Amino acid sequence: MYGGHVGIALAGKGLRQAVPLWVLLLATLLPDWTDAAVCAAGISSPPSGILSHSLPAVALLGGSLALLYYGAARDVAGAGLVGLVVVSHAVTDYATGLKPTWPGGPWIGLQVYQQPAIDFVIEAIVIVIGWLVYRRSVSEDRRRSTPVMLMLIALLLLQLAASMSFALFPGIRKC
């Protein structure tokens, strides 16, 4: 999942405004950034995704970021939300991709990436729902403001670009 992860961060912001959006964006993208760091560091074994997207890795990443956030903000509910947003990354990746469960465990996923049009529809739904939850939390006069509307349009366009690149270059990998 690509744009859908950002949609989930937006929903988190809508549910708990005290948590900064950048923290939620970090939370929602942490497994992918960890994957990119592992890849860039040239760590080839264990297999790709084990250190970033497997259940123990996601629990560790989510727990660590939640603890860090609690240490900084002393906000239990906010820290729980940050941890859940990290976990949501793996759950939604199981829908669109194929990810490891644990070392030696099965790989699961619906691999929707192989059907870019369906991938776009699923991610667009997640983006729109996340944006609607976020939009409910902003003041009524800002709901139709250009920045709030542009946020939705930009996310959908970004997702369209990502889904189209999957359609045009089926062999593309994230790292």
Ligand SMILES: [Zn+2]
């Ligand atoms: Zn991912």
